[in-house]
Amino acid sequence: MTKITVRDDGPLRIEGAIELVDMDGKPYGLAGRENIALCRCGHSQSKPFCDGSHKNAGFQDKQQARDLPPQPPKP
Numbered sequence: 001m002t003k004i005t006v007r008d009d010g011p012l013r014i015e016g017a018i019e020l021v022d023m024d025g026k027p028y029g030l031a032g033r034e035n036i037a038l039c040r041c042g043h044s045q046s047k048p049f050c051d052g053s054h055k056n057a058g059f060q061d062k063q064q065a066r067d068l069p070p071q072p073p074k075p
Contacts, residue, residue, distance in 0.1 A: 006063040011037035011050035020048070 002016035015035050020028045028048075030036060037050035041059035044051045 008062045009060050010054055011040055013037050
């Protein structure tokens, strides 16, 4: 199972087997990694991957798990 952790003041941490693709469906080469961090702050020079830039940018975002509302019925 893949686990995604929303880290306070930091990236999305993904653990487990994944395939990350661009908008054209072309896969990113993850070099066998099963643990990656994806940027949430927008300051990374290596987007979509986190390079730690959130620390110098002063990115702050505390998250707490919550439920989404039900999806509206499909027409």
